[in-house]
Amino acid sequence: MSHGATAHYTSMGLDSRKMAFWAFIGSECLLFGTLISTYLIYQGRSVSGPTPGEILNIPVTSLSTFDLLMSSLWMVLALAAVQRGDMKWAKVWLLGVAIGGAIFLGFQVYEFTSFVHEGLTLQTNLFGATFFVLTGTHGAHVTVGVLWMMTLWVRAMQGKLGPQHAMTVEIAGLYWHFVDVVWIAIFTLVYLLHK
Amino acid sequence: MPETPATEHAHPTAATYLRVAAILIVLTVVEVGVFYVPAFHAFLAPILLVLSAVKFVIVVMFYMHLKMDNRFFTLVFGGPLLLATGVMFGLLFLFGVLTLGG
Numbered sequence: 001m002s003h004g005a006t007a008h009y010t011s012m013g014l015d016s017r018k019m020a021f022w023a024f025i026g027s028e029c030l031l032f033g034t035l036i037s038t039y040l041i042y043q044g045r046s047v048s049g050p051t052p053g054e055i056l057n058i059p060v061t062s063l064s065t066f067d068l069l070m071s072s073l074w075m076v077l078a079l080a081a082v083q084r085g086d087m088k089w090a091k092v093w094l095l096g097v098a099i100g101g102a103i104f105l106g107f108q109v110y111e112f113t114s115f116v117h118e119g120l121t122l123q124t125n126l127f128g129a130t131f132f133v134l135t136g137t138h139g140a141h142v143t144v145g146v147l148w149m150m151t152l153w154v155r156a157m158q159g160k161l162g163p164q165h166a167m168t169v170e171i172a173g174l175y176w177h178f179v180d181v182v183w184i185a186i187f188t189l190v191y192l193l194h195k
Numbered sequence: 196m197p198e199t200p201a202t203e204h205a206h207p208t209a210a211t212y213l214r215v216a217a218i219l220i221v222l223t224v225v226e227v228g229v230f231y232v233p234a235f236h237a238f239l240a241p242i243l244l245v246l247s248a249v250k251f252v253i254v255v256m257f258y259m260h261l262k263m264d265n266r267f268f269t270l271v272f273g274g275p276l277l278l279a280t281g282v283m284f285g286l287l288f289l290f291g292v293l294t295l296g297g
Contacts, residue, residue, distance in 0.1 A: 012265070076207075
């Protein structure tokens with residue numbers, strides 16, 4: 001695999017950027033672990049509604065989950081295309097990931113807006129406070145991911161992204177897949193196992 | 196101090212990626228299906244937690260390439276993940292969400 005002209009390696013011969021990024025992802029596990037714990041601890045302890053059972057829209061969230069899973073597929077296809085130097089398809093898949101992320105954010109905006117119209121805000125009750133902080137933090141991560149993918153796509157369009165930058169795309173992919181696995185946990189713990 | 200890359204194994208093929216995606220979609224459909232079938236409600240939590248964990252592991256192993264990459268990356272990710280899981284269980288026991296008596 002090509003690592004680009006500026007690649008540096010750890011004493012174990014591993015790419016230092018990839019090592020640093022895995023360490024960052026490890027720290028993100030702790031961030032989301034505490035947010036999910038906080039949500040679960042306060043679950044069912046709201047003294048007033050709306051409650052999760054009254055307000056969560058499982059069919060719509062299932063669609064957004066499907067969309068995020070598909071974007072993860074497009075991400076690995078983009079990486080594979082960059083690695084083999086097929087920049088035409090790399091551009092297609094990178095744009096697909098960005099659009100998939102944007103669609104997920106659209107679902108989240110729709111969800112948040114409908115919840116506010118139904119009377120659930122950050123200040124309404126414990127469910128509102130913990131739900132919006134948890135899913136909002138995840139949404140912020142998706143937003144960063146979409147901007148990252150758009151940046152890669154623009155560089156590809158300018159001819160500044162090639163097989164020698166495969167590690168750059170792989171690291172972006174690590175971030176994107178991590179956002180996906182966090183959502184896998186949130187979808188189960190918050191949406192499907194709600195009280 | 197080595198300044199040369201360690202040997203890395205080849206990433207999966209596009210066909211493998213597509214098979215993984217198909218498995219993830221099927222598992223998600225099963226998750227949502229189980230949620231809507233009243234007969235499964237007695238076992239909803241264990242079923243959904245297992246399915247979710249399987250999906251998590253599949254993405255990390257195949258899409259994030261931990262299955263093929265250097266084991267040290269697994270350590271760098273798995274250590275904090277275990278710590279986070281321990282913190283979660285600790286907090287859930289501390290605040291009475293989980294109890295040893297079930």
